[in-house]
Amino acid sequence: MTETHEYQLSAAGSRMGMWLFLFSEILLFSGLFLLYAVYLHQYPADFHAAGRILDRPLGSINTVVLLTSSYFVAMAVSSLESGKVKATVRWLAGTMGMAGIFLAIKAVEWTTKFGHGIYPGSPHLKEMNHGQAAFFNIYYMLTGLHAVHVCVGASVLFAVLLMVRSGKVRPEHPVWLENAGLYWHLVDLIWIYLFPLLYLVA
């Protein structure tokens, strides 16, 4: 068995482990989506009213930002496959930049809501009727948990960026980049469902 063959086998195993982890992440978010669905079924009018308070243009911009970041990661993987190490580093830096923009826009949205007295446990939220309060609690839980994933993903991508620069991750040994990329795409996937459910249909 050659060294390359051995590496390919262990890389396939690592990727499978990553996919398994991603499935457990999907199940974690599904629990919250289910909570959302049950409350939407119970309080359709309240969810509609509360959803209109969210900033649709900012949410749309953030969707495009995250989709673009996913494209950047896909390009980083393609670049490394073709032996373009410097380009890989640039695409990864671009992805981290996009993650920063996403979090900054999210912070603006949250601060505006906080300014209007809408935050978990606020007196204003307690005065609202049940359905609207439930919507905002679920909104903060889902977007908060998602933002944690964005932070973790960006940190992992930064670690991979350093590994690409140091040569630990290279065209023949790309699995760290591939797995970090898979994780980042999952963060994008979750937002793809979060955005319409919170900002559009409610």
Next chain:
Amino acid sequence: MSDTTAYAAKSKANLTVLGILVLLTAVTVSASYFDFGFLNVAIALAIATSKASLVVMKFMHLGHEERAIHLMVVATCCILAIVIGFIFFDVAAR
């Protein structure tokens, strides 16, 4: 040389996927300004699922993965269908 050609092809494919994803986002945002009643949820979920499939197939290269991973995807979908399905049997029957 062949490496450069392959890279150009991949770049083009990735950019096309991004273009379709952004286009679908524009469609779903526009659709949300019309009132189709219950269909609004269905339309939004259908578009989200098309976007998710594109990301999984094209960016995450699920098509190139081995069968075991495909089976894991099917298993996850089955678990989700059971959880969501049964809870909604309960919720709808109240």
